Amino acid sequence: MxxxxxxxxxxxxxxxxxxxxxxxxxxxxxxxxxxxxxxxxxxxxxxxxxxxxxxxxxxxxxxxxxxxxxxxxxxxxxxxxxxxxxxxxxxxxxxxxxxxxxxxxxxxxxxxxxxxxxxxxxxxxxxxxxxxxxxxxIPVIKAMRESLSGNSVSRVYGILNGTCNYILTRMLAEGISFEECLKEAQILGYAEADPTFDIEGYDTAHKLALLTSLAFGCVISVDDIYVEGISNISLADIHAADELGYRIKLLGVAVKTDTGIEQRVHPTMVPTSTVIAQVQGVTNAVSIQTDLLGELLLSGPGAGxxxxxxxxxxxxxxxxxxxxxxxxxxVFGTPAQALAPYKRARMRAHAGGYFIRLTVTDKIGVFASVAKRMAENSISLESIVQRPLAENVQPNTKNIVLVTHETTESSVRKALMSIMEDGHLIDKPQMIRIERPN
Known part of the structure; x- marks a missing residue:
């Protein structure tokens, strides 16, 4: 023996x-x-x-x-x-x-x-x-380090935090607020007493940094990840996304471009027709896009x-x-001494477009003013919808929901700044990126 x-x-x-x-x-x-x-x-x-x-x-x-x-x-x-x-x-x-x-x-x-x-x-x-x-x-490390040898990876993204996915799933399924869902997640042991590391995206960022190194043969660079959590996601966002045919997920995304590597963690709207949109509860999922296999999606228990x-x-x-x-x-698929320096990609237009929700005063001219500010910043709109808010909120207010075509984040932020300066907003604007399948 x-x-x-x-x-x-x-x-x-x-x-x-x-x-x-x-x-x-x-x-x-x-x-x-x-x-x-x-x-x-x-x-x-x-x-x-x-x-x-x-x-x-x-x-x-x-x-x-x-x-x-x-x-x-x-x-x-x-x-x-x-x-x-x-x-x-x-x-x-x-x-x-x-x-x-x-x-x-x-x-x-x-x-x-x-x-x-x-x-x-x-x-x-x-x-x-x-x-x-x-x-x-999920055996994603073994898959990337060993099973995908010979493949060139162009993008890796996924749901990497079960706590956030549980909260977003419950908000949609039961129509309860982020705060209520978080309390229940803490009672069930899915969230820590101090949930900041999970809900503000830092846990996902650490995991994404490791996947990025494996995918692209570069040194780990967790400080170069744009990180945004889910604490500002409201029921209004969840319901608007559902009506438009999307689900909101916290995704970690790493993409290789001509100018470097883009890493980001943020709430994302994905079409309900995609597999990743159907990943519920504390389940995790990782999508790896390669030249030989196409897209490989791994899903399974993410915690416990x-x-x-x-x-x-x-x-x-x-x-x-x-x-x-x-x-x-x-260890990282490429010898540690041979890992390439991390090169951060230049900002580019986001191909999936953006979801924007504005809470505005309900008066004549606001709708037209918002559309004008978007046009001034060369933002093409796929849709723009005006709808009343739910009961028990400030009277004479409405939500304006916009979905843009491909544009840059800087253009969207400039337009939102102009709208704020116009004095029409009664709450902070919401902006969520949309990821569509390639």
Missing amino acids: VNALKIGIVGLGTVGSSVVRILKEKQDLLTKQCGRPIEVVAVSARDRTRERGIDLQNIEWVDDPLVLAGSKDIDVFVELIGGEEGIARFCVEEALKRGHHVVTANKALLARHGVALAKIAEKKGVLLNFEAAVAGG GNATASAVIGDIADIAKSHPGFQHGP
């Missing part, structure tokens, strides 16, 4: 505990699939006394995670602490320098230090696997103990199946 692959795990929250439990429950199956046993030999967490619903007998408890990272008694170090700095970073660096394979779900760490960590891993000839860092249980643990165990299994002395592939 081949020697067991010895695992050390730091972090025994929902995901870490699920990993320990599943590795024990599926021990025989994994041994058959991998050709060798996988054994958790040591763990570390902040609170030894906490009840986790898992059997830790015959598993060494190590109080200092950094000691576990450097232990000569493990083959694979699994980091499930989280955070881009501090002990998580120190532990991963230590484990790699000691020649241990590393599996992590830490998108924040990789978005900030992934290239540096990849250089250490590749120098030491060990694996740095991070399937669980992006899109939960079992979904994320499944991705972690898949990474561990890949290591168990590898042969000693085998030259492992690069």
Whole structure:
């Protein structure tokens, strides 16, 4: 029998505990699939006394995670602490320098230090696997790093945050406000007590940065992502989008252009006829557009103990199946030393156009004035509709909903500024990009 692959795990929250439990429950199956046993030999967490619903007998408890990272008694170090700095970073660096394979779900760490960590891993000839860092249980990292070899990627985009997708789904299905949906998401455990990281788009941005590097062979550049969250999405936007044949989703989008790479995270209107518009609840979906395959869409559970643990165990299994002395592939699909510098694309016209909602005073001339300001900025309108607001709002007001053809964001913002200066608006204007299938 081949020697067991010895695992050390730091972090025994929902995901870490699920990993320990599943590795024990599926021990025989994994041994058959991998050709060798996988054994958790040591763990570390902040609170030894906490009840986790898992059997830790015959598993060494190590109080200092950094000691576990450097232990000569493990083959694979699994980091499930989280955070881009501090002990998580120190532990991963230590484990790699000691020649241990590393599996992590830490998108924040990789978005900030992934290239540096990849250089250490590749120098030491060990694996740095991070399937669980992006899109939960969907095997998108493996697909992009291995299965799409030979393909040139032109665009990658998707729903990468289950919390936001759950909120937007509930708002449409049940007609309840963003604030109500967020409270329910917190009660159900889909959103944190402080939900800012999720609802303002930063979680999606970290994940998008990793996908961008994999897709285009460039260094990670999370600071070059335009980020806008969903906290300003109202029921009026949800209903207007529905009537126009769209769904609102928070998308992370990365596109390769002639001038560089464009990365953005923002609420987006997608046609109801598209597959991604039908992705509901906490489910994630990633679309990869390539020259050989066309569009590949991967969808599945984006969060939760079992979904994320499944991705972690898949990474561990890949290591168990590898042969000693085998030259492992690069962490980001391209050797870390050969990753191209990130070049930000110049601003260009948005091909999908824009949805604009204006709350205005209901008086003669406003409608014509809005249309005039759009024309002055060379914005061609696909449609312009005036409709009354719901009950229990300020009287003598209306919504004007516009859908533009292809135009630049700067032109739209200039037009909106002129409309605001005209004094017709009684609320902040809403602008949402529209993504249409190629």
